[in-house]
Amino acid sequence: MAAAAATAVVGGVRCCPPKFKSSSSHKTTINASFFWEPNPKRNTYSSSSSHHQQFTFPLTTQSSSSSPLTTNTITISFVSSISQISSTQWDACALDATGHHNYNPFLSHAFLSTLEHSHSAVKEKGWTPHHIIAQDQSNQILAVVPLYLKTHSYGEFVFDHSWANAYYNYGSSYYPKLQSCVPFTPVTGPRILLRDTSIKNHVFDFILSAIKDLTAMSHLSSFHVTFPSENEWHKFTQKGFLPRIGMQYHWTNRNYKNFDEFLMDLKHNKRKKIRQERKKVAAQNLVMKRLRGYEIKAKHWDSFYTFYRNTTDNKWGTPFLTREFFHEMGSKMGDQVLLIVAEDGGELVGGALNLIGGDTLFGRLWGCQPETYYPFLHFEACYYQAIEAAIELNLKTVEAGAQGEHKIERGYLPVTTYSCHYLIDQEFSKAIQDFLVRETSQVKMVMKLLHDSGPFKEGVF
Incomplete structure (x- = not known):
């Protein structure tokens, strides 16, 4: 419905090639340029300068009223692989940005580098790394x-396919576009990973200016930030980005001692249904196991890759993740990985992959x-086992991934997710803005209805 609405909204807008101008009044020099030249035969773009892209910004500071002014130069560079950045330096930025309690494993150098090394998020699959330092x-x-x-909009979980179609219908190309995100991972977290310094707000602004200028000079249609933190979302909006909201379903730990204590917070009919579903799983002689770190062997990853391919094949999805991705991630991330498996007579027959963060279990x-x-194995592996694990590990939240209203009656409630969008063409941007105003109103209304009809007893939430 949202996609159709977007098409209708932007249908009357003619997307003309925009006139570009610098988005930053602070920038003093651009040490190297970056351009994407259209290839009319293939309707794609090719890089004419992919290295040594730098934007420089002067920053004058004063430590106290009596101290002299000092000028520092902040350089914004773009690199074609995360391997060009020290893992120690990257992780220090990520940890400062999230804090220890909210540590997000998807922002780690280990996870992001695994996506590249395993050929999961690479240029050949439409994900050209272009990270910022x-x-x-x-x-x-x-x-x-x-x-x-x-060069496409797959693997993002914030849908803009109708925007791309509207661009195309009026003679402009929506792709390629710039995207700040964690590939294939609809998990909220900061996207500009700042060290905790006295000038971090200035650095934030400089980075945004550099990206806006890169988008314009490279003749790209747009720059998108998906699943940023709420705080970042507000900052991006203040800088002229179009704000968008969505929703996911998360489970909240109210200091439960065990699964039964959680069930007692549910309405009687919901509690009864969950107990019946779990009994039916047990009656199939399935053995559920929660494996971490060294407990996860190569055979588990080989089996899970088969499971993953079965899911993508059945849902007409694209299997971006390779077999090597799972093996390398398991090796690099150790106890941060929780693999829930089901065995039938000792044979692996199903499973759910989770990562453990500072206070959250990410399904x-x-x-x-x-x-x-x-029957009901999906609910057991993805939801009930995850809740038990979160209680056992004293984690505050279970994020169960994108979509799925069936999660609500199993104790997962809707929460707001965020994205922000910077489109070069002003007419097109205005049309999208009008659509997003209406979409936001609809999302908020649906979330309220879902909360009001939730599975919990009155007064629990």
Whole structure:
């Protein structure tokens, strides 16, 4: 419905090639340019300068009223692989940006580098890494940004396909576009990963200016930030980005001691239904196991890759993640990985992949053996086992991924997710803005209805 509405909204707008101008009044020099030249035969773009892209900004500071003014130079650079950035430096930025309690494993160098090394998020699949480094004149890294040049809109979970169609219908190309996100991962977290310095707000502004200028000079249609933190979302909106909201379903731990204590917070009919579903799983002689770190062997990843491919094949999805991705991620991330598996007579028949953050269990992928069916196994592996694990690990939240209103009656309530969008063409941007105003109103109304009809007893939430 939203996609159709977007098409209708932008249908009357003619997307003419925009006139570009610098988005930053602070920028003093551009040490190297970056352009994308259209290839009319293939309707794609090719890079004419993919290295040594730098934007420089002067920053004058004063430590106290009596101290002299000092001028620092902040350099914003773009690199074609996360391997060009020290893992220690990247992770220091990520940890400062999130804080220890809200540590987000998807922002780690280990996870993002695995996507690249395993050929999951690479140029050949429409995800060209184009990450940002912000440094001062002594080469101290002040911030990093996961950034990709996209030639499609798959693997994002914030849908703009109708925008691309509208651009195309009026003779303009929507792709390539710039996207700051974690590929294939609809998990909220900061996108501009700033070290905790006295100038971090300035660095934030410089990075935004550099990206806006890069988008314009490279003749790209747009720059998108998906699943940023709410705080970042407000900052982007204040800088002229179009705000968009969506929703996911999360489970909240109210200091439960066990699963039964959680069930007692539910309405009687919901509590009864969950107990019946879990009994039916047990009656199929399935053995559920929660494996972490060294407990996860190569055979588990090989089986899980089969499960993953079965899911993508059945849902007409694109299997971006490779077999090597799962093996390398498991090796690099150790105890941060929780693999929930189901065994039938000692044979692996299904599983759910989770990552453990500072206070959150992130449910990611699910799958089962091809041509098999175990009633209610999906709910057991993805939701009930995840809740039990979160209680056991004393985690505050379970994020169960995108979509799925069936999660509500199993204790997962709707929460707001965010994205922001910077479109070069002003007429097109205005049309999208008008659509987003109406979409936002609809999303808020649906979330309220879902909350009001939720599974919990009155007064619990």
